[in-house]
Amino acid sequence: MHPPKPPASLIKTQQWLSTAIRTLDPIQRELADAESGHYLTRSTFLDSQERLKIYISDYWPRCLDALEADFPGLRRWMGNENFRIWMTSYLDAYPSRSFTLSHLGQDLLPFLKTAYTQRDQAQVIELARYEWATLFAAFAPHKPAFNSKKYHQDPKALTQMRFRLQPHLSLLHLTYDWPTWISNDTLKKPKKKECYLAIFQQNDYFESYTLTKGGYLLLTEIDKGYPLHLAIEKAFSELTPKEAQTTESTLQTLFKDTVQLQWLTKRV
């Protein structure tokens, strides 16, 4: 069956109401209010503008509450009021394009990178990236994992293979200990501490795995599509001798965990 064509009047009405509910632009707001009587009837107690306001006063709190729940650390860092101001600007710039509120924060990073030009921009971006990774891990797909058993007899073939990391896995290089700060309300500020994390899905929730710098670089190169031997070469080229030594001593454990935790998928 062919998809039906919407009536022209329906398109016009829905475009008007959608804008009338969401707009923050004062000129558009005034226009929407002025036009409300053209589109909407009045009731015994409320005129068309007041009826429209019921929907406006539902839309914004619903979206802002969802973002507050998804980014509790960012809210704490920015302060309640400031958080809601910035998130209102964000939703204005990036209206939701998903059926679920779970995806509401998916464009927050690009927004913060361009719009949030405050002194703490670097911290805010890092914190938002961490919190989004924990959310994303919980609902992103899990693809069939690479089965290494076939390659036990042929390790050379293994080094030639190209992989992709699971879509739900995010590799993070943090300069603050956000996880500890978020989980402890009594800490005023996060501790400055460089750390490398893999955030991934496990049992329908997110898990965090601490990596060495070398492990982080190696997984990054693997995800770019380099065959294993080249990924190792590239990762080690960026390490100091001491870092290389640490990475070398943990490489076997990392590979074992990577396979066991099903992070690798075969690149098609």
Add this chain to the structure above:
Amino acid sequence: MAIKKRFDVPFLGFGLGLRAPHYEELLSSSGQVDWLEIISENYMLDGGQGPHTLAPFKEKYTVIPHGVSLSLGSADALDKPHLKRLKALLSYLNPPWFSDHLCWAGVGGAHMHNLLPLPYTQETVEYVAKKIAIIQDTMGIPFLIENLSSYVEFQESEMTEWEFIKAIAETADCGILLDVNNIYVSSRNHHFDPMDYVRGIPANRVIQYHIAGHQDHGTYVLDSHDRPVRDEVWDLFAKTVPLMGDVSVMIERDDHIPPLSELLEELNHAKAIYTKNIYAPT
């Protein structure tokens, strides 16, 4: 009054919405809740909490998927990936029916995360009915449309809401999920007699009820699903029951979720009203 239903679906009895605080009790208790309704979208993400998490509930209860984002009335085309995910959920649960709201939830690709009303015009009837036909063809099981609670009505409307629902249900040949609280809420907001609405609905297509609580703001009534069902809604339910024949009943609570025992009390109250009135003279 015995009413021959349009769809050959079972009467499920008296159900509740599946909400996280009640998971354990619902799995360990027996006989107090006949069936469960889920919010479909909660199990339609690409990963994480997928349909498989419903396995223990599926073993014990009939689980009915109820959606909030098919956006049937949107000027945007149906979202094919969304339909695919919904089909996967239905295939897993194998329910006797599924439902969503007669509304639109966004346009131009933007989602409003709300259930917005439609202008009640013949053009809209034909447009929405065609979309429902596509959905029913794709899913292969009966689909119910739910009446909304609304706070605005459009100047261009040509008919009443109940005439609109009847026309769509009959044109698309689908079922109806009659939300008694929504009828009450809209009757207050738009000043009509709720019994005119009830009498205007084709009883043979009504397969399921929703009953819920609301907030009375004086100048308007808000469908909030965050408190017990109010007496005026119970009264309307009592008057509706004898007109519709056997219809599965479900109590909705989405916010300020109380202990299960409190919802069971409401469910028992619904059962008492239903049993008392199902054969009452109309």
